[in-house]
Amino acid sequence: MRERSLTRQLITTVLATQLLCAIALSGAALLHERRERFRTFDVMLRGRADSLLGAVQDAEDPGDNVMVDQTELALPPEDAYAVIDVSGRILGRSPLWDGSFRVPPANGYTNQRAHGEHYRVLRTDGVRVIDREEHGGIRRPVVLVYATPTKQLWHSIFEAVRFYVFSSLLLLALTGIALAWLLRRGLSPLRDLAQEAGKVSAQSWHFQPSPDVLRTKELKPLAASITQLLRGLKESFAQQRRFTSDAAHELKTALAVIKSSLQLLTMRRRTNEEYGVGLDRLRADTARMEELVSRMLVLGRADERQDGSFAHSDLGHSLKRAAAQLEPLANMRQVEIAISAPVGVSVALSEEDGETLCSNLLANAVQHSQAQSRVTAAVRLAMGNVELTVTDQGEGIPEHALSHVFERFYRADSSRARETGGAGLGLSICKAIVGNSKGTIHINSGQDRGTEVSVIFPSQNGA
Amino acid sequence: MRVLVVEDEVRLADNIAAALREGAGFAVDCANNGEDGAILADYHHYDLILLDLMLPKLDGLGVVHHLRRRSCTTPILVLTAVGEVNRKIDLINAGADDYLTKPFDLGELIARCKALIRRSRGSAQPMLTAGTLTLNTVEQIVRQNGTPIDLSPTEYRILEYLMFRPRAIVSKRELLEHLYDFTWEHHSNVVEVHVSNLRKKLNEQGSGTSPVETIRGRGYRLLQPEHTP
Numbered sequence: 054m055r056e057r058s059l060t061r062q063l064i065t066t067v068l069a070t071q072l073l074c075a076i077a078l079s080g081a082a083l084l085h086e087r088r089e090r091f092r093t094f095d096v097m098l099r100g101r102a103d104s105l106l107g108a109v110q111d112a113e114d115p116g117d118n119v120m121v122d123q124t125e126l127a128l129p130p131e132d133a134y135a136v137i138d139v140s141g142r143i144l145g146r147s148p149l150w151d152g153s154f155r156v157p158p159a160n161g162y163t164n165q166r167a168h169g170e171h172y173r174v175l176r177t178d179g180v181r182v183i184d185r186e187e188h189g190g191i192r193r194p195v196v197l198v199y200a201t202p203t204k205q206l207w208h209s210i211f212e213a214v215r216f217y218v219f220s221s222l223l224l225l226a227l228t229g230i231a232l233a234w235l236l237r238r239g240l241s242p243l244r245d246l247a248q249e250a251g252k253v254s255a256q257s258w259h260f261q262p263s264p265d266v267l268r269t270k271e272l273k274p275l276a277a278s279i280t281q282l283l284r285g286l287k288e289s290f291a292q293q294r295r296f297t298s299d300a301a302h303e304l305k306t307a308l309a310v311i312k313s314s315l316q317l318l319t320m321r322r323r324t325n326e327e328y329g330v331g332l333d334r335l336r337a338d339t340a341r342m343e344e345l346v347s348r349m350l351v352l353g354r355a356d357e358r359q360d361g362s363f364a365h366s367d368l369g370h371s372l373k374r375a376a377a378q379l380e381p382l383a384n385m386r387q388v389e390i391a392i393s394a395p396v397g398v399s400v401a402l403s404e405e406d407g408e409t410l411c412s413n414l415l416a417n418a419v420q421h422s423q424a425q426s427r428v429t430a431a432v433r434l435a436m437g438n439v440e441l442t443v444t445d446q447g448e449g450i451p452e453h454a455l456s457h458v459f460e461r462f463y464r465a466d467s468s469r470a471r472e473t474g475g476a477g478l479g480l481s482i483c484k485a486i487v488g489n490s491k492g493t494i495h496i497n498s499g500q501d502r503g504t505e506v507s508v509i510f511p512s513q514n515g516a
Numbered sequence: 517m518r519v520l521v522v523e524d525e526v527r528l529a530d531n532i533a534a535a536l537r538e539g540a541g542f543a544v545d546c547a548n549n550g551e552d553g554a555i556l557a558d559y560h561h562y563d564l565i566l567l568d569l570m571l572p573k574l575d576g577l578g579v580v581h582h583l584r585r586r587s588c589t590t591p592i593l594v595l596t597a598v599g600e601v602n603r604k605i606d607l608i609n610a611g612a613d614d615y616l617t618k619p620f621d622l623g624e625l626i627a628r629c630k631a632l633i634r635r636s637r638g639s640a641q642p643m644l645t646a647g648t649l650t651l652n653t654v655e656q657i658v659r660q661n662g663t664p665i666d667l668s669p670t671e672y673r674i675l676e677y678l679m680f681r682p683r684a685i686v687s688k689r690e691l692l693e694h695l696y697d698f699t700w701e702h703h704s705n706v707v708e709v710h711v712s713n714l715r716k717k718l719n720e721q722g723s724g725t726s727p728v729e730t731i732r733g734r735g736y737r738l739l740q741p742e743h744t745p
Contacts, residue, residue: 298598302570305597306525309619313531316622320539338527 060236068229075221082217086210091173094206095162098175102199105134109144109195111183119181119193121145129201133172136179137196144195156198165200171207172200242266250279258287299462300349307342314338348478351409352461355485364403368439368510369394369432371407372415376430379415387424390415394432400439400510401490410486413479414443414506421447421504439510450498458496459484483508517633517677518543518561518694522553522579523568523595532566535622540630541656541669543697550574554582561693562590563633566625567612569596569603577610584611591632595620630654637680644679646738649718649727651679660718670695671714674707678728678738687735711736 104126112120121136121144128134133149137156153167157176165172176198182190242265253260260283262276318331376390383390400407411430418428426446433440450458462477480496487494487508498504519542523529526548533544545562547553550571557565557579565583569576576594583592594607594615604615613632616625630653634642644651648661656672658665667675673695678686688707695707715726729737 301599302597305618306528309595309597310525310527310531312619313528313535313622317531317535317538320535320622334527 060233060240063236064229064232067232068225071225071228075218075225078221079214079218083210083214086213090206090210094173094201094203095175098162098173098199098201099177101128101132101201102134102175102177102179102197104128105136105197105199106179106181106195109136109179109181109193111181117183117191117193119144119183119195123147132199132201133167134197134199137198139194139196150200154198154200156196164203167200171203173203173206174198174200242269242272246272246276246279253283255290258283258290296461303345303462304342307338307345311335311338311342345478348482352478352482352485355406355482355489364401364406365399366402366404366407367396368398368400368402368407368411368441369396371402371404372411372430372432372441375408375411375415378412379419382416383419383428386419386422388419388422389427390419391427391429392431394430395434398432398434398439400492402486402510406486406489410483410508411441413483414441414508417479417506418443418445418447418504421445423447435509441508441510442505444503444505446503449500449502449504450496451500455496455498459494517541517563517673518545518697519564519566519629520545520547520553520556520562521566522547522550522557522571522576523566524548524571525568531622532625535626536629539622539626541673542629543695545697548572550576550579554579557583557588557590558586559693560588560590563636563694564629565590565592566629567592567594569594569598569607577607580607580610580612589636591636593625593628593632627654634680639680644676646679646682647727649675649679651676665717667714667717668710670710671717674710674714675728675738678736682738685731685735685737690735 105121105128108122108126109119110122112118119138123145128147131149133147133154135146135150135154135156136144138144149168154172154174155165157163157165157174160176160178163174163176165174176196179195179197181193181195183193184191242263245263246266249260249262249266260280262272262280266272266276314331314335318328318335323331372394373392376392379390402410415428415430418430422428422445428446429442429444431442459480460477461481483506484494487510490510492508492510494506494508496504496506517540519536521529521532521536521544523532523546529546529548533546536542536544542564545556547556551573553565553567553571554574556562567576567579571579574582576596580592580594583590591613592611594612595618596603596607596615597618599617607615614628616628630642634640634653642653644653650659651657653676658667658672658675674691677691677694691707711728711730715728715730718728719726727739729739731737
């Protein structure tokens with residue numbers, strides 16, 4: 054595809070417009086000059102015709118005729134004329150007047166071609182009164198035909214118009230140059246912006262548009278949106294990096310536990326019981342690492358699945374299955390799980406995701422509950438949406454931790470007492486799953502008030 | 517020697533503690549967050565502090581800053597899972613003495629711990645000598661005039677501690693603080709019994725007086741023989 058240049062386009066448009074103006078101006082000038090000059094020319098023509106009439110004199114002959122006395126006449130030699138009496142007889146003519154000229158049928162100005170040239174021809178009537186003293190004057194009407202070549206006239210018209218054309222063309226060229234320069238100067242903030250944006254990379258997020266750019270009304274929104282875009286990108290990069298680093302830390306720590314357990318066991322010869330205990334611990338350590346890896350994979354899958362696949366599942370069913378799975382843990386911790394869920398409430402989650410979500414929320418609640426307390430989980434329809442709430446009567450989440458609980462690897466209990474389990478990924482997984490089905494998740498909690506997690510899904514009923 | 521392990525991963529802390537007790541004969545205390553670690557370290561009982569970098573409440577770097585600001589000179593070995601060079605530089609500049617990257621080798625950990633303690637006591641090599649006595653801190657073998665002496669672990673630890681501080685009077689209290697962790701009952705009698713046994717064993721091998729001298733009411737001292745002509 055051919056590259057499109059705004060500068061070139063603008064210059065071309067301006068120059069084309071200007072050229073059209075120049076052509077129109079020249080045309081108008083031509084018409085105007087022609088009109089004006091022809092009018093002057095016609096006046097001059099009439100003047101010459103009048104001079105010619107002045108040369109019409111009494112012939113002093115018995116017939117009281119008139120004649121043209123050309124001796125006193127000083128008319129340009131290229132002009133042609135003839136004086137004709139009423140009977141059509143030529144009383145006098147210029148040397149150029151011959152058969153190639155026609156006498157126009159009526160008075161007025163006409164154009165003719167003769168001798169290969171264009172002529173402006175005036176036909177006019179004139180009257181010569183002779184023998185005024187003797188007979189009270191005899192009126193001798195004559196017809197004057199006067200022709201002057203227009204070559205010179207046209208030449209001067211074109212000369213005048215050419216001036217206009219040349220000045221227009223000069224102006225056009227100057228405009229072109231000035232425009233190119235001005236556009237170059239005017240578009241320099243745009244170039245600055247492009248250059249500044251070109252410097253941004255994953256290593257260096259610094260983007261500081263020059264003051265010129267920020268002062269430019271048209272560029273300011275662009276610069277602002279680039280800045281915003283970069284801020285978002287930088288944040289998500291940082292988040293990704295933090296996740297990778299945290300994940301590496303967790304994995305390496307888990308590995309360090311296993312490795313040190315093994316090395317400790319083989320440090321010296323031990324009794325069979327000691328080996329047995331050591332191997333049991335190793336098995337537990339390995340299971341924890343397995344759990345960590347599988348949770349990271351679940352989270353990775355939940356992160357990837359953002360295409361909104363059209364899965365549906367019964368949320369109440371998922372909740373019941375999750376509760377059944379957690380029954381042993383709940384019994385061990387002497388916590389009661391109470392479920393209330395209608396059948397047939399569908400949400401846009403795969404069965405697997407629904408169960409992961411429910412079991413994560415329930416497990417969290419059970420983990421943070423004291424013995425003899427109760428965990429309540431409910432699915433209900435509220436204002437066309439599906440709401441899942443899981444409530445416990447545990448110690449609650451301290452306020453400072455509340456805003457971090459969805460962060461990956463975040464643990465509210467600072468001692469990271471691993472016995473309560475979890476790698477700090479449970480709620481991150483929940484959030485990713487809920488986010489995939491366009492739902493929202495909220496935590497309402499306070500120290501010693503217990504915790505309520507509520508998840509709201511857009512309704513899928515009727516699907 | 518007494519070591520403080522500050523590590524939030526309880527299983528790892530347990531393993532490190534067990535390895536240091538078994539492999540090096542150290543007394544070990546554990547803290548599972550930075551704040552507790554800093555409070556324990558403030559007692560100055562410790563000859564070495566093992567510090568995880570990512571800790572709840574106060575991170576490893578914070579603990580290092582805290583201790584060095586209070587002019588605590590105890591060597592600090594940092595355990596880190598982060599491989600970033602800048603973090604390591606920050607740590608060492610803040611006053612940490614060494615670092616190990618997780619997952620580490622327990623043998624290497626013990627060797628580094630011993631080396632750090634040795635250096636903090638002004639000895640560059642693992643062999644300590646006092647008169648006719650030599651003590652190999654790596655193999656944990658004591659010889660007098662070239663003859664190996666069979667010592668119990670506690671006797672060895674007392675002798676090692678004294679040999680690191682020749683000619684200085686070491687109180688019973690100091691010995692208790694540096695040789696026993698919080699899991700032990702603190703009875704100064706225990707020390708007396710062990711020192712008495714140690715003196716006996718060294719006497720049997722030596723020619724006359726024991727190199728471990730008891731200074732009544734003040735403590736013990738390792739006699740450094742005068743320059744023999």
